[in-house]
Amino acid sequence: MVDAGLHDHADRLKESVIGVEVYRRDPSYDPRTEPIVRTEARRLRAKLDEYYQTLGPHDPVRIDLPKGGYVPRFEFRPAPAPEPAREPEAPRAPDPPPPPPPRRSRLPWVAAACLVGAVAVLYLLLRPASPALWTVVTPLTSYPGDEFQPALSPDGKQFAFVYNAESDNYDIYVKLLDTGTPLRLTTNPAHDVHPAWSPDGRYIAFLRVSPTRKELFVVPSLGGAERKIADISAAEAAWSAEASVMHDPGPAWSPDGLYLAIGDRQGSDGSDAIYLIELATGKRRKLTSPDPASIGDSRPAFSPDGRRLAFVRTSSQRGIMDVFSVPVEGGAEKQLTNDRKTIGGLTWASSSRILFSSNRAGGNTLWSMPARGGRPDQVLIAGRGVRHVAASADGTRVLYTDRIQNSNIWRVKLASGHAGPPERFLASTGRNDSPQYSPDGRRIVFGSDRSGWYEIWTANADGSNLLQLTSFRGLPVGSPRWSPDGREIVFDAVKDGRSVLYRMDSNGGQPQLFVEDAGDAMMPTWSRDGRSIYFSTRREGSALTLWKKPAGGGALKEIMRDGSGDALESADGREFICSDIVDGIRESTGDGAGVHLIPALAAARTRRYCAVTSRGIYFLRSQEPPEIDFYDFATRQTTALAVMSATPVSGTPSLTASPDDQWLLYAQVDAKGSDIMMLTGLP
Secondary structure, three states: OHHHHHOOOHHHOOHHHHHHHOOOOOOOOOOOOOOHHHHHHHHHHHHHHHHHHHOOOOOOEEEEOOOOOOOOEEEEOOOOOOOOOOOOOOOOOOOOOOOOOOHHHHHHHHHHHHHHHHHHHHHHHHOOOOOOEEEEEEEOOOOOOEEEEEEEOOOOOEEEEEEOOOOOOOEEEEEEOOOOOOEEOOOOOOEEEEEEEOOOOOEEEEEEEOOOOEEEEEEEOOOOOOEEEEEOOOHHHOOOOOHHHOOOOOOEEOOOOOEEEEEEOOOOOOOEEEEEEEOOOOOEEEOOOOOOOOOEEEEEEEOOOOOEEEEEEEEEOOOEEEEEEEEOOOOOOEEOOOOOEOEEEEEEEEOOEEEEEEOOOOOEEEEEEEOOOOOOEEEHHHOOEEEEEEEOOOOOEEEEEEEEEEEEEEEEEEEOOEEOOOEEEEOOOOOEEEEEEOOOOOEEEEEEOOOOOOEEEEEEOOOOOOEEOOOOOOOOEEEEEEOOOOOEEEEEEEEOOEEEEEEEEOOOOOOEEEEOOOOEEEEEEEOOOOOEEEEEEEEEOOEEEEEEEEOOOOOOEEEEEOOOEEEEEOOOOOEEEEEOOOOOEEEEOEOOEOOEEOHHHOOOOOOOOEEEOOOEEEEEEOOOOOEEEEEEOOOOOEEEEEEOOOEEOOOOOOEEEOOOOOEEEEEEEEEEEEEEEEEEEEO
16 A cells, blocks of 8 residues: 555555455455455554554654545654753863755655655564465375365374275274374264364264264274264254265364364254353353354364364355354354355464365365464465365364365267267366257357366367356356357356356356346256246255246246256256256146156156256166166157266266257266375474
């Protein structure tokens, strides 16, 4: 600000410009919803007042920042009058003083020196605490399968973690940092996840999750009998066959050893909150109060002194998260970040510093920030696949999960109802999914993070002429679908913490909002005549409702409640509903009337892998191994086409057939795994 004011660049001292250039916000950020510049300006004014009242009351230059703007004001003040000279003790005539330099030549130099001093003082007052310096990355595990969720022991000599040993059984293990074979602590068929050490190192708390139950347990760190602490109802603790992608409600063990903190909900609570469970009595105390319309709070982490607890608040199903903290004794919650991005791990590196992993700059990288909040610093040495962060109390050792996942789009040639050998088609080292053929079969729209952020792209049908359409830079975006004339693409994305629908020209341009006031709007598709757009919303708890809205604007029409998903029309206008959460493909006689299961497809679990052409329905039969089948409208028979060689990508519309039924595209996870890494260096 001072530099811009001195060089007559006041036009650059705008809130949005400062947010981007000083606080490293994305150019698309909205100062109305993220007031970091106004907040720091208030803090700067207070620090300036404090400085001139204490250290700089006699400075010849005073810098002020008037309220309502960001252009500094400079006040050149006269130097204080010198004290009267003392009477000399001896009547000796003094030497004649040298002639003083011209006053005009000294003032600019004095002013400049004072400005430099003032700016230096302000920098020392306002700069964030220096982040820890980690210089060495050491792998702690490299076993086949997935190792994740490390927890460092209080003495810093060993760590607990979750491991599946290339099976479907995830259990708790303990291992020394430098050597040794892991010790397996649990063997239950359910998922045992989220280990947390007791302060004395004698016990480990963990969460046991099955499709029907969620329970909090404690087990001795050397092995022995388990003790159940409580049943848990947190939505964030929902079971998934792949435990490494499950959310983290906790637990975290308090430094005094008396409490376990965990995300949970009770009774009619609309969202998860952080609760403290007293180990001796089982009594619970609710510590946080999220908005009932949000998903809620998770990933609790106690400060080393036990006075504050950091946690992650999730505002929507689309992974919109921020870091908060709250006094453990109760009190006002404080928001520490305002990124509205995905957070994969959270811990304290010291009493004054917090570490978290986030996609705030592309990938999933490690960030360090002051515990009071402020600008985070990126820890580049950790890489771009960081999850599940843990640290020693002094911050000299940081453990994290290094996760690798590569998904690609595959293509198969269809001939006489059979599929040829699959070939890798649209691929990169990261994520590629959600392919959809254009109505004329000449182009493909898909999602990819090949630019560093996951965005929507198009390509020619042969894979050439790649074009990036969107630039949301880390905000969730997906489910692209072509309009029947091929001129537009509709998709869902996140705006202000909610999932909304956009439309944009298929050749690029500025996306235009289509639906933003219907709760979390997602999974859009077009009607065959192009006059309407189907989409689902999540308004009441976890129930999905399918709607239809005129493409030119107008009132919504409810199609189906509970278990809705992608609505796809056939050439004759019949509606087919491929759900992501219930079995079977449903058919409607029109506008949601007479919805019924197709008998031959009642057992199909499509996982959003569903495509309708003039001849029939291509869908995924979710089994092991996953199989792509075809349901023929004419014969009402189902034919197996191809077997996928890897796991389907979760939660995306990743199956499409060319309009002439000659080509089939699908996405699968070609490589995945996770290891535990350690950062060491200077604190």
